[in-house]
Amino acid sequence: MTGELVELAKRRGFFFQSSEAYGGVSGFYVYGPQGAALKRNIEDSWRDRFQVQEGHREIEAPTVMPEPVFEASGHLDTFDDMLVECPECGESHRADHLIEDNTDIEDAEAMPLSEVGDLIAEYDLHCPSCETPLAGEPVEDFNLMFETDIGPGSGHPGYLRPETAQGIFVEFPRLKEYARNQLPFGITQIGTAYRNEISPRKSIIRVREFTQAELEHFIDPETDEPPLHRVEDVEVTLYSAVEQNDDDGDYLRTTIGEAVEEGIIASDWVAYYLGVGQEWYERIGVDMDRFRFRQHLAGERAHYASDCWDAEAEIDGDWIEITGYAYRSDYDLSKHDKYSDEDFTIFRQYDEPKVVERATVDPDMSYLGPEFGGAAADIAEALQTLAERDRTAFDGDVVTVEADGDTYAIPVEKTGFSVEEVKESGEHIVPHVVEPSIGIGRVLYTVLDHAYDTDEIEGETRTRLSLDPEIAPTTVGVFPLMDKDGMGETARDIAAELRSHGLDVVYDDSGNIGRRYRRQDEVGTPFCVTVDYEGLEDDTVTLRERDSTEQVRVAVDDLPNLIADLRSGERAFSEL
Template sequence: MYKCGCGVKRFLGLSGRFQAVAPKNSKSEVLLGEAKRRELETLRRQRRFELWTLEGQNLIMQKLGHIQENIRKQANSIKKMKQDENPYVKDEISVLKKMKKELEELEKQILLAMVDDPFDSVAFSQTVKNRFIYAQSGEIYGGGAGLYDFGPLGSKLKNNVIREWKNVFVDGRPDVFEVDTTIMTPERVLQGSGHTEKFADLMVKEMSSGEFFRTDQLLSSQIEKEKQSSKYSAQELENDLLLVDSSDHSIIQSLLRKYFGEKNFSPPTNFKLMFSCKLGPDESGENIGFLRPETSQGVFSVFQRLLQHNNSKLPFSVAQVGTSFRNEIKASGGLLRCREFQMMELQHFHDPQAGMAQLSSRQRDQVLPVLSREAQISGGSIQAMSVKNILLSKMVSSPILVSYLVKTFDFLMKLGIDQSKIRFRQQLDHELAHYAKDCWDLEIMTSQGWVECGGLADRGSYDLKKHADASGANLMAERQLASPKQVKMYGIKIKSPKKFKKTPKVLSSVKNLNQTQIAKISESLSLSGSIEIEGVELKKSELVIKEEIKNVQVESFFPEVIEPSFGLGRILLALLEHSFQQREVDGRKFFTFPPSLLSNSVARLICEELSSLSVDYRVDTGGKTIGRKYSLNDEIGVPYGIVIDFDTFRYSPATVSIRDRDTLSQLRVNVKDAASFINQLSTQEITFAMAEEKYLFQEEFLDSPDQFELRENFKRATNGVKYSERDVGKLLASLADVAVQLGKPELLMHIHSFKREMN
């Protein structure tokens, strides 16, 4: 089993002990600054989390207004009491002071929650670029818009995000199958799905500059700017915002005239978002393919084989991680809008009439931040709702979709995404894709506002029906009936198959027709006398269609699909931003990734044992100063560092120093224990704070490095650490050596007596 442990570094090439390389600020100042930063960060997250836990900002603002009104009434009452020379006025004044203090505390809470973390976008961009987490492709030639290369750190981080996704959605589930379908998709597949017709964005051209714009982005940006003026009412602006995604060209043109006046734009046109290409030396131009805009169509086109693989049983799920392409009109915003990107998608095929597995009590009690369609229309805000209440409200089209909302939230928590910056927003009716019955966008707050990082859609049976109609293939499943029923069954065959030897596709298409398709053909033949199959006209006299009434135990149906889909690049960007920190004391920049997401760098002396534990690693033997190495590794989020110094080889047993990024604490650990210690930290079996009770601090070690084992054993005994019999035996042997050195025969007798009692 692959484990990605916490990152550690080998620091060699030192001149003397690493303590001699002093930072500009003292260690105590840095520690105090780091503690303050962590305290403020924790408080910010807690306050933001409380906002949606208390059902959003509106509730707090209502409470604020209520207190302000009570203060006003109390002040008027005191004023009247003073005029009347009421002797109890002092008591009422003390009540007023308490109310004002309550108001002040609430205002602080709102300020902390609404004023976001101080985020230095310039420092963030420089760090990402300097450490080559990712960079624009073809950078030495000026770069390509919407195309990005990932460096060693970015690739490792991306792969580990994929691993966490598989851990939540795929691993340990025998009904989930992984596939890898082709990137290049034949035109007929996307014609069948409806993408060639509908997969487009409305675009306009600004005639004076020649620049192209997506109409929804152009209008949304302008309407947001208008909110700062008083030209339009707030309600009017909100109503217009709901129209910017309209596909009606006349509505878009009227909005452009309203908000841009005389500015000259071309009429809106549909811009196709798929990259097309020719497949092979095709002079006719008919053999066309597309780079896939999503991974799911490859899954739908092989549904028959997947159903057979699962012994024709439902439900089952299909998972796929792969590259998709969209020819964006304006590829800007870094990883937010790319022309090539990776998707993590899962299609859950199920029978809509069958029940689903019950959620656990933990899942039913899980609280999720949701922004429903009704809340958006009425001007409401995020609500904190338990899964139990979400199911009761029936705001989500399917309980299965709700279960995937829970899995998605768990996945984001494992990545270390700030839970106070997550929401599930239900798409409005006009936003829904042509295939969706319901869809909830996973949105994460970044420096660029709320960003859609995924979508959880109820696709119904739209895709399978479309592909069945377009291809003639049978993409239906069967369910057992409680009791037999009589149905009209059709059979079809060609009278003279030899006549169609040169067109074998006609024979295979007729053979694969399902009952619904045969019924339609029978109806068409009765009206027109002929039909067309695979471009060949067949007359009624060339076909034999039989109808009979049969008792059946099963019925055919199109399975429905729930699809959680995630953009890897966008989630990675949110993770990077939420993890980026900068210490005010020493100005160091670093990422606070969870240990499970990081690459590892370890010393040669413990490489072999780490390999046996399946912990990934690399060795750093660069000649930089130790302080510089600390800074560089903090910058990329490495939480722990193993330091080999001269004391490692000077004293026995050999020891190394293990440094914690967040607290700057260093523990001295036996080389033999270092690999297992790192493995325990990476798998979160222990925390660094727990380890501080077991191991010596670096400062304690330096006081008497030649008595490492004795002092370590004494510390463990003092902190009540449980020992094995072997550990106790070693401790007693060490104490016996000390008794001999000190010339204390009485102590030696007590030790031997204790050993006899143990045996």
């Protein structure tokens, strides 16, 4: 299937490799007229379900961010893939993919580097480019971020964002003001992300530039609960970590409610969004017989995720991740709170004021200053932090703290340590985050693959894309039976009227009517309107449905509302 679909995508303008006039660049693709329209419709559908219906808001952040952002987020240290380089041709390959492609091992990504290197030797794996043996070659971490300089010179290093999420997290101090400092609230973003993949492959499945649709839902983990009742009866196919580790493991076909009750999905929030996602994938045309939710194994979870499930679709026998559902806890906001000068907390109001014990220090700066010089202020701050975290550290005569990498011993009597009772009306907490992160390009490819079909019409083989009308690049094709006797003018007027109602329309008078139908079937256009001699007399047209090829006669005046209802699902063609 892959070859046929990629050929159709290129020929009909869905997607194709960029810069082909200069030999092409691996991992970068252009979405043509059909693909750009399909991509936009998928994004709009995602906005409707994950943003509008959930009451969330959208932002658009820059794609380049300064280095300190990624120091805080952990991407500089942990956003790596496994690289092995061929000693003969110099081609770099992703080591875990070599193992997964050439053995029965499915989760090499979760293995340590040394074990991956041993498996390359054990299975005698060769370079895919020149067949040179790779046994004994070092397997190393390779950071996937694209580095750049902000402004002239190299004094302000930055990176192209590897995910859209950090653009939301960094702006949390301002975004919480727009939410009136009230949890829960959600922020969405659809935009471009960049990963310098070691070996891009499988067309637009693994690329270096791609579009993400991400939702960051900020919650109070102690008080906020999702509306599980909305999705508790949604049926899902789960492949849990327990089942993956069991030699006889199998899929669990259950409901969201049962999966939560039985502890299969630990987070109620993740479970809720799995249910929302399941309904959305089905809505846009993903084949539910070729779809599952797979839980990440411990070794493959991202550095920020305490639990993660992937929505996966089957394509040509391989399971492709199309969405990650992660419980990021307070990892991101805590990191940015620590590394930046802003406050990434929310004030949680108590129902009633509480009397609590609070440890404080009032350091004797007349001692710290002369004794420790420029480090005195940092020492005072470290003392306060230690008092809040571990008051028992002040039980002896001397307390030890670290400041700027150095260790200092301070007499307790000079710290002004005390424990006082104070009345508090609330406390500052760092919100937790639930994140559905969708790869739009992968969803687009999945929808195309699952919609691709062939059948026979009037003795000829027909290729069609059975795309849902909501996301099809073109909603309706308008044709004159022949461009003569006024049929062409009438068809062009109808096309213009339909466009004025916001419908995506293509006008075509080239070739015989059967060929025009086939062209539209191949790009997934769900409906075609034909103007004929009879219609010139009674102001009607024939309306044809793509999959069944059935036709009905419809009044021209009824067309705009009827096609809009068919596109939205308000009416079914079989009811006409």
